[in-house]
Amino acid sequence: MKLHQSVAREVLRTEAHALEHLAEALPEDFDAVVELIAGCSGRLIVSGMGKSGHIGAKITATLASTGTPAQFVHPGEASHGDLGMITSEDVCLLLSNSGETVELRDILAHCLRFKVALVALTSNADSTIAKAATHRLTLPKLAEACGLGMVPTTSTTLTLGMGDALAVALLRKRAFTAEDFAVFHPGGKLGAQMAKVADLMHVGDGIPLVDVDMAMGDALLEMTSKGFGVTGVVRDGLLIGVITDGDLRRNMDNLMGHTAGEVATGTVVTVAPEAFAAKALADMQARKVSVLMVTQDERPVGILHLHDLLRAGVA
Known part of the structure; x- marks a missing residue:
């Protein structure tokens, strides 16, 4: 049992260290991305594949619940008709740790063709997606917590942290209040507490x-x-x-x-x-x-x- 707890502490400390590192070295484009999304007349479109997609869906939900219109578009579905959800009024946030996720190529091409503002959230500034983007949120390249260097752990934690940072920065820029929050959370225990x-x-x-x-x-x-x-x-x-x-x-x-x-x-x-x-x-x-x-x-x-x-x- 003690052995398992030791592994847990190692993982948590590795990921906590990564977040501390990110906090001290935020991407240079962070402020510009916040202003871009805040000034967008459409929605923030978020997309990613695999683990990045799961993180992207959570980021989308957090943004939408705090006053930033957002929608997750699955890259596979995008290639089969859902590209129509992305307009020139939108901002597109693509999540890919390597920046070379093949499944994102159709969304990337669509954004370039229709001049959709594109934000790359990746750890590879020299990647195809990062180079094509109008704005870059480049994460530090740090070891995954699995010890194998293969299982998305540290990288997904950093991506999720960056998404939360964006959501809260936008929330504060919009002067989003508890009353506003209640509008989007009518159900469950939280909704009950936010009732008047x-x-x-x-x-x-x-x-x-x-x-x-x-x-x-x-x-x-x-x-x-x-x-x-x-x-x-x-x-x-x-x-x-x-x-x-x-x-x-x-x-x-x-x-x-x-x-x-x-x-x-x-x-x-x-x-x-x-x-x-x-x-x-x-x-x-x-x-x-x-x-x-x-x-x-x-x-x-x-x-x-x-x-x-x-x-x-x-x-």
Whole structure:
């Protein structure tokens, strides 16, 4: 077992060293490539064969999810009709460690014929693809982590790292926000956390609300009927307090002789409808409450329960 762990550490250190090397010696064209892609009126077309193709598909997905229109075109399919996906408005990013991948020749010829801006991501600056490209992202030639010099390990890690570097540089150039990110990630746990409070809150007649002067007997009916264990207290439409089960216990003596305003707690934990559901959950955990009143300009517009967050998969 220890032997296998030793191999794992060796591989990881080799690849980590390669990434450090790349970070200290970024390709000269990196800034120009970022500007080229950012100014593109079409899409970024990514293509590669074999392991480079798998890495290319991941790079494409990362770019597309962070605001850069991108599409992966398989070189084999490109030779059988998919070249029509590549237009003169696009930028083409070709991935090939050697820079001599035969399967990319038709895409390369197409880009040259129709004057498509071409970026070569390769470790061989003297290769056919690199020489034909308008821009070059040349990776350092470093040993593969396999020890045989044959299995794509270090080279694919460097390619993936360069793709991530491009995606994040473009993300920051576009001032891509968390709200933008949420648009492209509506599903799963991440999508749930990026949901807005407005997407999950109860509104209209579902909000427990009583007037500040309402008798506590009627206020209790409102609390019971809405099922949240709380009710907001309003004056002239503005939220001025909230009544919880704890407030009822603290005012048991002559409870029915009080008004809602006399029993209510004036300090209310609220959240805005445009806030992320994940923030609402954090507020609940910090304040040790299970319900938040949702307000806009101090007016109650909704109510959010911990169970709503659990059902949505936020928690």
